[in-house]
Every structure is written in C-alpha cells, then in structure tokens.
Amino acid sequence: MYLADRTWPELGEYVANESLAVVPLGSTEQHGPHLPLATDHLIAEHLAREAADRAEVLCTPTINIGVSPHHRQFHGTMWVDPPAFRDYVESLSRNLSYHGIDRIVFVNAHGGNIVHLREVGRRLRDDGVAYALEWMWNDSIPDLVDDLFEHNGPHGGPKETAMIQHIAPELVHEEEFERARDEGVVDLTEIEMMVHGSRTFYDAIDNTESGVLGDQTDATAEKGEQLFEAAADQLVQLIDWVTDQPLDALLAKPHVDPQPGSGR
Template identity: 70%
Template sequence: MYLADHTWEELGDYFERESLALVPVGSTEQHGPHLPEGTDHLIAEGYARAAAERTGYLCTPTVKVAVSPHHRQFHGTMWVDAPVFRDYVTSMVRNLTYHGIDRVVFVNAHGGNVQHLREVGRRLRDAGDAYAIEWMWNESIPDLVDEAFEHNGPHGGPKETAMIQHLHPELVREEKLAEARDGGWTRFHDEMEQVSQNGARTFYDCVENSPNGVFGDQTDATAEKGERLFEAATDQLVELCEWLAARDSDVVLPPDHV
C-alpha cells in the first residue's frame, strides 16, 4: 500500500497489524543524453511500489534528491550535502517509528547513497529506534545482470537503460543510445585500472572519466531485458521484506557488549 494514497484511519489499521515500511530512495541527476534525470528515483519507486503491492507492506513517498555532487558538472543535477541527507533520512524514519514502524527497507537505486544509508541504519539501530537496511536492486541479482549485458556500466549504462525502457519507455531517448555509448566510457570494468595510481582512486567526479556522464553500451539494452531483471529483483525484495517482517522484535536492538 502507498502511504500517500490512504487516509489516517486506513493507515492506523495498517500500523496496528504491521511494523515494516519500504522507503524508496533515488536521486535527481544526469544520466547521459538518453535517460531522464529522474532515472534513479523512478527505478527505486518502481521496485518499492511493486513489492508493496505484492506483499501489502507500506511504501512511503520517494526521497528524490540525494548525494550526487559527483555529477554536478552536468546541467540540472541536484544534490544535498551528505550530512544533510543522513539527517533528513534519519528524521524521516524516526517519524515512522512514532507510528509504530520498527523495521525499514531502503529501496535504493543510487550508488552514491549506499554508504550514507548504511550509516543511517547504524544510527537508528544503535539508538534502538528501528532496524533499517539498504537494498540495491542490481546487487540482489548480480549474475543475471552480468549475463544480460556484454558491456555493463554503473551509471546510465544498459542495466539502467533497460529498466527505464521497461518502467517508463516514453522517457527514453532511443535515438540517443548510440551517442550515449560512443560519447561515454564503454568498457568500464576494463578501463577502471587507467584511473587509479598505485592502488589509489584518483578521481572524484563522473566527468573526469566520461565526457557525457555515462558508462557501458546502452545499445545492448531492451525493455524485455529490463522486465526480466525487474521481476527477478522484485522477487528478491519481496523475500527480503518477508524475512525482515518475520524476525523477532529484538532485531531492532544491537547486541550486548561482550
């Protein structure tokens, strides 16, 4: 169920019987010449709402602007400073705990959020407020993603392209796929060695490696591949929610000192 669509009385019924919520988290940032800037939050919301529909668990509104300063050189990218993001998400979850939620799945679709959502989860658990864990769709089905694309990429690549082709095909600039491939960094995994020095990662911003802001071969993406990956990852998310909901209430609390 989607929180914003329901009345407070209907939500009260939910909080009486359940204690889990899905919180979709994405970004609003450049995704090359072929994908919309909302790519990450559209993917996150797609997964969260699909899992909520299948399970009946609560899905909150999406966090759409997050930690994206590494894309700031491209027009329209929005971001908040990392401490602000962590404080905001922490406060948002504590709002949910006021209503009885004590376990949360951050349905995340932006790599720049991962470490910060993990930190938020630690804060909440150390305080005994909630058990909140970060879930990233492609990390739940790594073998399927690798098999689907010859030249994948972590940002604006074929996996995200296929996902938007499936979820929001009207937003994909299909005529720009070859341009995205040719103007970006196609062989990401092979070329990463070129941007490190003596074991140190030497870059901070996306534009330092990819002139148009994307990686991988976008022409390898199709809506059919996107649908297959979406369904498989949604299965994983549903199983995660059911596992978390079934855990004892002491999951919220950190272990005692040895």
C-alpha cells in the first residue's frame, strides 16, 4: 500500500489493524557516465514498493537526497549535511508514530546513509517511540552478488548497473560501460585504500576518475532481475519478522536491578 495514493479513511483502516511502515531512502548523486543520478533512490523505491505490496504493509514516499558529500566534485550530485539528514528522518518517523506506526523499516540503497539511519533508529528506540531499523539491499544477498560478478565494486558497479537495467533500462547508457570501467577501478586491490591501518581518502574522486568501481560490462538486465527478486524476498521476510515480534521485545530494555536511585 503506497501511502500517497490512498485517502485518509483508507489509511485509518490500515493503522487500526497494522503498525508497520517501510520508508525508502536513497540519494541523488553521480553513478558514473553510464547510470543516472537517481540510481540509489530508484532501487530503494522499487524494492520498498514491491515488498510492501507483497507483505501488504504501508510504504511512504521516497527520501531522494541523502548524505553524499563524498561525490560532490561530480556534476549534479546533491546532498544534505548529516545532522540535517538525521533530524529530518527522525522527524518523519515521529510523524509516522503519531499516526500509529511503531515499527519502521528504512529501505536504504545508499551506503552513505547507513550509519545515520542506525543512529536515528537508536534515538527512536531509546525514547520508546518506535522500533526502526536500516536495511541495505545488497547486504541482504551478499552470496548472490559475489556469485554473479567477478569484479563487483561498491559504487556504480555491475550490481547497481544490473538493477537499473532491470527496473529502468531507458536510463542506462550501455555505450558508456567500457569508459566507466576503464576510467574507474575494476579491482579494489589495485588501489591503496588503507595506509598503516588508516583510511586515507575522503572522496570518490580520490580513487576513481569515472566516479565508479567494478566492471560494469559484466552487468545484464537478467542478472538485475535475479538481484531484485532475491532482495525483495529478503525484505518481505524481514517485514514479516518485525511484524511478528512483541513490541516490548524490540524496544530498549530497562536498566538491570537494582534500579538507579532505588535505595535512596
């Protein structure tokens, strides 16, 4: 059920019986010469809406801009500062809780959002507002990703390329695959990402001229469909698991006994 397509009485019927919502989040940032800036939020939205339909739960509109300053040198990249992102997502989540939602799955497709979504989830849980957790699509199917691609790459690589070939093929520039590969980094072991135990780079352009990593020529729409179906299935299973848990088992546990101040 997509929230924005429904009337308020229809949503009232939902929250009278259900208490979970999925919130898709991504970014609007460079994904090389072959993929649109919309890559991450397109993947998040399609997975969230597919899983919400299968699990018969509520899906909110997508948050399209995330924490992406590490791609700022490339044309068109948009971002918000981390504190603003965290506060916005937390405010939106508290809005959902006002309407009766106490379990939220952040359907995420951008690595730069992960740590901030986990922090928002902790804030909401510690305050007893809601149980919210971050879900990253490729982290749910790591073995399949490894099986499909010899040189995957964490950004703009064949896994994201294949996903967009499947869900929005008209936005993919296949004639640029070789450029993306040749001006990027195919094998991550070829670049020195750690020096004496320290990560020395801050921005994508420090490592890759084309802005992306991996071998994009290994991507196909058929592989993208495999990834999409497998990830959507994992998301449905997660939704079912969260729905089945008693709320008090999900929220923050009380301090161990003796309770602070109990002897005063």
